[in-house]
Amino acid sequence: MRLAIPALLLASALSPLSAATPPAKPAPLSVLADQVKLPYEQFTLANGLRVVVSTDRKAPVVGVSVWYHVGSKDEPAGKTGFAHLFEHLMFNGSENAPGDFFKPLESVGATDYNGTTSFDRTNYFETVPTQALPLALFLESDRMGHLLGAVGQETLDRQRGVVQNEKRQDDNQPYGLVQYAEQQTLFPEGHPYHHTTIGSMADLDKASLADVREWFRGHYGPNNAVLVLSGDIDAATAKPLVKKYFGDIARGPQPVPTAASVPTLPARKDETIHDQVATTRLYRQWAVPGLLDADSVPLDIAASVLGGLASSRLDNILVRKERLAVSVSANVEPLERVGEFEVQVDVRPGVDPRLVGQRLDAIIADFIATGPTADEIQRAVTQEIAGRIFSMEKVGGFSGRAALLAQGAVYANDPGFYEKQLKEYAKETPASVQAAMQKWLTRPVYALTVSPGARAPYEEAKAGQEADKPIAGTKEVAASGAAPATGPKREAPPVGDISALTYPAITRTKLSNGVTLVYAQRTGLPLTRLAVTFDGGFSADPKDALGTATLMLSLLDEGTTTRSSAQIASEQEHLGSRIAAGGSMDRAEIDLAVLTPNLAPGLDLLADVTLNPTFADLPRVKAEQLAGIQSEMSDPEGLASRTLPGLIYGPSYPYGVPSSGSGDPAAVAKLTKADLVAFKDKWLRPSDTSIFIVSDQPLSAIQPMLESRFGAWKATGPAGTKATGATVATPKPRIVLLDRPGSPQSVIQAGEVLDAKGSDELLPLVVANDALGGSFLSRLNMDIRETKAWSYGVQAGISRYAGRVPYLVAAPVQTDKTGPSIQAMLGDIKAFLTTQPLTDAERERTVERSIRQLPGSFETGNELLDAMQRNDLLKRPDDYYTHIADKYRALTTAELNATARREIDPARFVWVVVGDAAKVKPQLDTLGLPVEVVKAPAAQ
Structure with missing residues (x-):
């Protein structure tokens, strides 16, 4: 979620910080880096399957992740989208596990289960109760070694249709067609990264069963895969299990890695495309080196400093100071052979995009010429380290421990690559980052503008438009007859009794002014999360001022009586923390996620934004919210979600408002600082506020810290009320x-x-x-x-x-x-x-x-x-x-x-x-x- 009277504001939110001890300083970077440790063991089966095991006994679950070293860059001409199509096919049953793979996974209580395809790899992952690990290994091994006998024409046709609808769904989003322009411009015809992972409708239409068999046999052997097990498992236990289920699978052909160089455009290319968007968006893009190149890390730091940090150059100049843009970003997508450096700027409505483009180019040129400061690099690296630590909470999933180890094993032949990479982050200097920028970002740029307007005609699938009858229903058969079954019949292993949930003890207490504390301890990683939660939310908006809650919440971290918006952003980055204020239909909250060594200064910052906001940046943040509303109305899903609640609840019920909470643009445009202060005083009050805490530290250590920062806070004026007794409409079905x-x-x-x-x-x-x-x-x-x-x-x-x-x-x-x-x-x-x-x-x-x-x-x-x-x-x-x-x-x-x-x-x-x-x-x-x-x- 997103988000005149100084004396009144101070009176309603008197800060206890003046009486507290001097603010604590962030922990040194070296102390934080030492927290990123992920021990593992590895072994390789005779058939070439590499196995990595990382033990974490915090819960009776195991993250299973299988990465195949094949992606869309490996697709031959005329067969774009095959890698992703095959990802879908591998979820639709194998010779000894017929039917949808989600059924056995759901039956054992799997969480975080899915599969994804990128330019460079295809992965499948699930987190299962420890007792269900043999079944998960059976399923993964069966689709690796016993798949083709279960894939027939019906399955291919059905999943082709699903994939084409996935493509339509993505393409239907605002800016959804940009990815095609990017890949086709940055990478020339014939380059492995020239086409997108989803592929073209025409190539998907042409995919045949023979193509599917050939693709599988050439790329999905055990010698082209890595299996990672992370969680309640050890190598001694894992080795016989893995050998039992994967050991009989024959090696496949040894794939030849697809080579790809980093191309350079012959000259700057400026291009404008039109889309059903509300805001003009400017892009600046370069092809850069891939993940393993020495320049990948300094370029990532450069992107963070330029537009990735909340206190980035582009944020401070284009958004906060000059107010030419409503949002900015910069990032590097590090692929295996190449990378993509991208800058985005959403132009503020009413501002000439050409002027913003010129200013953007000047800022980038100045950044390349002068380089980042040591402080900017430190903030970027601290955020990187913090992000890695937070991602390690999960043993599996898309980005947890298993994925971290698998990425290194597949791309660098080293599961511990992430640790070596972090050491590289810590070593970077202003000179090294500047040198990487001067080497790669002084090359010709692709300058793309997406402007509001009619889209070009859409490339539609022939099969999707001509099919008058539904595809035949699914049938759970052991083999389709389209290809011979491979190997003898295999039986799925039984699943033992699943361990019961061990839910932590919850402790409740209060601060001296009535704020409720709700606490749970979670040890293992040095992390603390807090949520200052209070009544209010979108249903508290006055009916003639929809969007008030979101605007008030968005302004909390945009300036206090002692800190500017940029200073708040900078302090968070120094701490490796994140403060975010947002709402739901019934509640509002201000969240803090922080590395525990930096908890004290993190709480200083949390208390300041909660108790001492000035709302001084109201004109800018209001303009951003109004631009967000326009963007929401240009998004088909956002438009539907704005429309439906009012139709079913009616205009008087509190829930009959846009579910995003963004509000009514006419009402938001009229809101004043006094409106926001009054709303805050009605709803953000000690007696109606609870602070929820999950930390590795005991409550006895945290409660005094909260008391010193929030204990002197007192309410002002009457509390707010909601029209919960209003009548719900009885709408006409239509x-x-x-x-x-x-x-x-x-x-x-x-x-x-x-x-x-x-x-x-x-x-x-x-x-x-x-x-x-x-x-x-x-x-x-x-x-x-x-x-x-x-x-x-x-x-x-x-x-x-x-x-x-x-x-x-x-x-x-x-x-x-x-x-x-x-x-x-x-x-x-x-x-x-x-x-x-x-x-x-x-x-x-x-x-x-x-x-x-x-x-x-x-x-x-x-x-x-x-x-x-x-x-x-x-x-x-x-x-x-x-x-x-x-x-x-x-x-x-x-x-x-x-x-x-x-x-x-x-x-x-x-x-x-x-x-x-x-x-x-x-x-x-x-x-x-x-x-x-x-x-x-x-x-x-």
């Missing part, structure tokens, strides 16, 4: 079609307001809905995505507000299947509530998965902090999750079906569709619901 010409996909959202409140025990509804729309294996997703291939994904479920909760459906679908998708979803929901109710098997699947997932559900401090806050908001006991397994087991199929029938009624749904009305409305007119066409806001 379809509201927001016309967005040229959209390659339709975004569908639908909903109704239930009688239930979030503070009710809604576990029966959540469990019942899991089978309908709450999980990947739900009926809605399996029908629209996996059977019909009309969408990249469909979801349905409740938003857990404290008051009356909404039931919502979300489905981005291909344009020519918009009407049929709504018809199919209505049919699925009605059948679930009548003729095809929840089955015992579905109830068992959901209950067992939910219980088995518990040990891996609170792995990070953030996950635990969120659970503590959720329990508090919904008036549940602090030990709610300690007893939730028993609540799951007590649920019966009959009770779940009765709950679903009582709460969900598709006849009351209001549907919002954002798409091309010329193509979509004729489909909607056949559904028997009134259709209202509204022109979507035009890009400005």
Whole structure:
């Protein structure tokens, strides 16, 4: 989330800092760097599979990560998108594990399970309870060594359709077509990085079963893979298990690494493309060296100093000082053979983009000529180290410990590459960073401008537009007959009793002024997270001033009585910390994530932004929020989410507002400093504030620190109230079609307001809905995505507000299947509530998965902090999750079906569709619901 009267402000938020000891100083960089330690052991099987094992006993779970050294850069001409398409195929069953791979993973309580494809690698990962590790290894080995016999034409056609809808979904976003211009310009025709990972529609259309077999045999052998196990496992235990499941897989051909040099443009290239965007965006891009090159680290530091840090050069000059931009960024994407250095600037509405472009080029040129300061480098490196430490909270997942080790093993042949890389960060100097910039960023630049306007015609898939019938339904067969099975039949291993959740003890106490402290200890890493949470949120906005909460929260860290906005940003970077203020529908919070050695100065900063904001930067931050609203209205999903709440709740209920909290642009434009001070005084008050804490330090050490900083804080004026007794509207069921010409996909959202409140025990509804729309294996997703291939994904479920909760459906679908998708979803929901109710098997699947997932559900401090806050908001006991397994087991199929029938009624749904009305409305007119066409806001 995002975000006149000095004497009154000081009176309402008197700071205790003046009476405290002098501010503590940040810990030395060397002390922080010493915290980044990740011990591991490794071994290699006879077939070439490299295995890395890292032990972490904090929870009874193991992160499993398999990285294949193949990505889109390895695709031959005319076969773009193959690596990513194959990632999808490898989730659709193997010879000895038929059907969707998510089913056995969900059944054992896996968390963080997915797969991704990049230019350089394809990976699959899951975090499983320790007792389920043999099953996870069986599944990963079966798709590595026993896949082709289970891949037939139906599977290929179905997943081709899913991938093409994933492409449409990404392309449909504002600026979604930029990636194609970038790759095709920075890298010449024939260069391995010339095309995007998602590929072209035409090449995906042409993919044949023979192509698929050839691609698999050439790239997915054990000798082209790395397996990392991280968590409740050791090498002595892992070695026989890995050998048992992977040892019989034959080596594949030895892939020849795809070579790629760093190209240089012959001359600067300026280009303008048009898109349905609200804000003109400027890009400056260069191809630079890859991850292993000596210049990769100094270039990354340069990007941080230029536009990556909150106190970056571009932020301080273009956003804070000259106010020519509403947001800026700079980063390096370090790929294996090359990298991409990119700068982005979103031009402030009303400012000439050509002027901003000239100023941007001048700032970059000056930065290259003068170089960074030692202080800027220190801040950038501190943030890098802090980010690595926070990422190590997870044993698996997309970016946890397993991924960190796998990246080094695959690209550098060294799992400990990350540690060597951090040492390089710590050694960089102003001179070395400047030298790297002068070598690589003085070459010709690609200067791209994306301006509001009509898009160019979209490259559509032939198969997607010509298919009149759904693809045949999924069938769980051991082999499709399209290719011979490889090897003897293998049996999946049994899974033992999964360890029960050990939820930490929660302690409550109060500061002297009534602020509640809610604390849990989490040892292992030197990390502390706090959330200063208070009543308010988006539902507290006055109806004639929607967006007040977000604007007030956004300004908290934009200047205090003792610190400027830039100083606050700089201090956070010195500490390796992050302060973020944001809101939800019912609450608002100010978060601090900090390395524990820097907790004291981090709390100084947290107290200052909480208690002493000046709102001095109101004009700038207001302009940024207004630009954000315009961007939200140019995003099809954002536009649907702004529209639906008001339709189902009505104008008087507190929840009938845009779910993002960004507000009404006309109201935001009128807000004054006095409005924000008054709002803050009404809602941010000691008696209604709780500070949630997860730390490796004991409460006895933290409470005095909080008392010295927050204990003298006193409230001013009356508290705010919400219109929770307002009447919820009874809307007319209909379809509201927001016309967005040229959209390659339709975004569908639908909903109704239930009688239930979030503070009710809604576990029966959540469990019942899991089978309908709450999980990947739900009926809605399996029908629209996996059977019909009309969408990249469909979801349905409740938003857990404290008051009356909404039931919502979300489905981005291909344009020519918009009407049929709504018809199919209505049919699925009605059948679930009548003729095809929840089955015992579905109830068992959901209950067992939910219980088995518990040990891996609170792995990070953030996950635990969120659970503590959720329990508090919904008036549940602090030990709610300690007893939730028993609540799951007590649920019966009959009770779940009765709950679903009582709460969900598709006849009351209001549907919002954002798409091309010329193509979509004729489909909607056949559904028997009134259709209202509204022109979507035009890009400005």
